[in-house]
Amino acid sequence: MTARILIIEDEALVAMELRFVLEDLGHDVIGTVADARAARAMAAETDIDLALVDIHLQDGPTGIELGRELGQEQGVTVLFMTANPGMVRDGVAGTIGVLTKPTDERAVQTAVDYALRRRQGRPVEYAPPELQLFA
Template identity: 85%
Template sequence: MTARILIIEDEALVAMELRFVLEDLGHEVVGVAATSKSARDMARETDVDLALVDIHLSDGPTGIGLGRELGQDMGVTVLFMTANPGMVREGVAGTIGVLSKPTDERAVQTAIDYALRRRQGEPVQYAPPGLQLFG
């Protein structure tokens, strides 16, 4: 199952590495955004299935509100990817969960597969290792 994915990450090397991983897995990366405004604009202008959202962006710790907005208002499936998973420990409405950074290609792949199966309404019993689910 391939998806159109938006990477929301302010560290260029992390974003580039993530893009390579996603494209190797057969997904289409529709854009990379370093701020909440550019991410919001991209999400409005393109058809996005899944957003990988860091919490701390170039414009501050805006990822939490952005993730909520993408998930609740725009119908995007949202996974947080952050070195600060404690910031979303209580969960964020409209989002699935958080993957702690640093992570590896396998953890990214299994988390994305899980999120896309949930998006399609397929039954999923267990979260993959490394993915902390909300709610």
């Protein structure tokens, strides 16, 4: 299942590594952006299936509100990826869950596959252990 994925991450090396992993899995990475303004602009002009969203971006801790907007208002499936998972411990409306950084290629692959299966309404037996789901 190929998906159109937006990476919202302010650390260029992390974004580049994520892009390589996702493209190797056959996904279409439509862009990598480092702040909420650029993410909103990209989302307004492009059809996105999944957004991987860091909490702390170049413009501050804007990822939480951005994830909520993308998920609730635009119907994008949202996974947070952050070194600070406690910031979203209680969950964020319209989003699936959080993957703690640093992470590895397998964890990214299984979390993305889980999120996309849920998006498509396909059966999911269980979430990958690295993915903390929101209620």
